[in-house]
Amino acid sequence: MANLAVDFLGMKMKNPTVLASGIMDFSASSMKYAVDSGAGAVVTKSISLEERKGHKSPIIITEKAFVMNAVGLSNPGVDAAVEDIKDLKKKVDAPVIASIFGKVKKEYGEMARRISEARPDMIEVNISCPNVEDEFGKPFSLECESAADVTRIVKENTKIPISVKLSPNVPSIGKIAKAVEDAGADAITAINTVGPGMAIDIESGKPILKNKAGGVSGPAIRPLAVKAVYDIYESVSIPIMGVGGITTGNDAIEMIMAGASAVQIGSAVYYRGIDVFSKVCDEAREFMDKQGYSKIKDMAGIAHE
């Protein structure tokens, strides 16, 4: 039977599926639930220095082809997050990845230093949230220079490996990835949500989300995510966590063939339940057995050959 285990920057994962940032609430019990349901690793919600309440409801829409959210980066703040991550690390036998963000570049350094106290296995640097522009301005992931600046600041403040999470909303994600690699990133996570987009309730004639606009995720963005990962793989030599629209085992395999060493799953938790991790693994294993692939590495990046 195919072996799904992967080593991502020294993190030993029993399979390549990872809970994406922001999908479950922050508690250690929610994250543990994802691991118990088959996830090979988990990413926390993005954490800021201070507690944030986020946007007002409604904050999420789930349609057949897409999910749209304007959660607004609600989180308990770094002090509480450090305790939660320490607690989680005691409870789960899987890598824990802490997602951080800052209002200004300098804040990323402080966040990196503070979150490192909890000894997460990796830090994911979220520079790509599209639904807080009113508050923070354009995400740092939109320009090579600002993306590289944040990467450098984070690296100066932690010894823990970092993965920088990129936005698809750019003309050349490969160029941004290269700038981030040159600035010292250990890995890249791609992609964050697309847009922002908007959905209108035709009864009231008004936008459904209270924030009006939100980041788009789920099945509709999968081809964009696959192309982004493909382009990044062409531009850098650091490993990639592929994310965007992965719902089935075949979707995960496709992302790995595009160049991902591991895959994150977010919106599909809403479509298939928390068991989506074990379902995706079972489906991927079945495909691999049928096709004669014995390990994930055998398929990594083969779309480029």
Ligand SMILES: Cc1cc2nc3c(=O)[nH]c(=O)nc-3n(C[C@H](O)[C@H](O)[C@H](O)COP(=O)(O)O)c2cc1C
């Ligand atoms: C409700 C919701 C909340 C999210 N919150 C975060 C977040 O806090 N930080 C982050 O980096 N990404 C966040 N994301 C983006 C996901 O981690 C992921 O990059 C994106 O949804 C694409 O993957 P998917 O199609 O599998 O959902 C969020 C997505 C959703 C649907």
